[in-house]
Amino acid sequence: MKKIITTVLSGILLSACVPDTSVDPLSELTKQQQEEQVQKSEIDISADEFYALIQAIPTPLQSTSLMQAVGVEYQSSFILDTDESKKANSWFSQSVKLGIFGADMAYSNVYGETRKSIQYLTSIRGLADKLKIGQFFDVASIKEMVEQKDNLDELINVSQMNFQKMNDYLQKQNRGKVSVAMILGGWVETLYLSAKVATLEKDNEALFENVSEQKFSLETIQLLLDLYASDKYFTIFKEEFQPLISAYENVEVIFTEGEITYSEDAEGNMVAEDTSTSEIVFTKKDLDKITKAVSNLRKKLIEIE
Secondary structure, X not given: OOOOOOXXXXXXXXXXXXXXXXXXXXXXXXXXXXXXXXXXXXXXXXXXXXXXXXXXXXOHHHHHHHHHHOOOOOOOOOOOOHHHHHHOOOHHHHHHHHHHHHHHHHHHHHOOOHHHHHHHHHHHHHHHHHOOOHHHOOHHHHHHHXXXXXXXXHHHHHHHHHHHHHHHHHHHOOOXXXXXXXXXXXXXXXXXXXHHHHXXXXXXXXXXXHHHOOHHHHHHHHHHHHOOOOOHHHHHHHHHHHHHHHHOOOOEEEEEOOOEEEEEOOOOOEEEEEOOEEEEEOOHHHHHHHHHHHHHHHHHHHHOO
C-alpha cells in the first residue's frame, strides 16, 4: 500500500464559507487568554515551511475512508463523547479536543452516521467560539458538505484551503500554537482509531500498513512540538509522546533503490518510472505496543482540562 500524504487539516472538517477575517481576535480575548495563547514560534519558520511540515501527515478522512472501504464495521465505542467538550477549560484542551472531534466527525461521516457527525459539528463550533475562531466554522456549509458524502476529494480540498486560511489568521496574531494543538489532537485520534480498528482485523494488510506508515509522521510531530517547546502543555505532550516513539522503534522501512526509466505514452508524452521499492517490517506485537501507547497518550490528552 502506498503512503498517501497531503496537507493536514488536523482532522477538522473546515468546509465553511469563511467570512471577512479583518477583525483582530485579540480584541475579543481576555487578558488571561492573551497571556496564555499569544506566543511567537521558538523556531523561525515561514508559512510555506510550516505547510511543508504538515504535508507529511495523512488526513483523518483518508485513514477513516480506508476503514470503511475494507468493510470494517463502525465502532461507536472508539470515538470520544461530545460531552467531553464541557470539560475543556484551557485553550490547549479546547484546541486538542477540537482536533479529536474533527477526526471522529470524519470517521462518523464516512460511515454515513450523519446524526453523530452533526453532534460533533455542534461541539466543534462551540470550542471554536471559545477560541475566537468560530468564523471559520460555518455550520450550515459544513452540514451540507457532511450530507454530501460522495465527493471525498472535494471535501479534502475545501478543508485544506480553509485550514490554511484559519492558520494564517492565527499566525498573524502569534497564536499559531492553537492550530498546532489542533493538528496534534487530530493526529493522535486518527492513529488511535486506526490502531484500534487494525486490532480487530489483524489479517487485513491495508489496515496494518496504515498504522505502520505513521512512523513517517513521528519526526514531523516532534518538530511541531519544538515550535512551542517552552509551553507547559507542549512539554506535557512531548513527555507523554515518548512511549509512542519507543513503540515504533522496531518498525523498519527497507528501501531498495532501483532505476528511473523513461518512455513515451500513447500521446507522445515522456513518462518517467521509478523502479525503487520500499518494504515496511511491522509485526502484530508492534501493533499491540503502538495501540497501548497511543491509547495512553490519548487518555492523558483528554484528561487535560
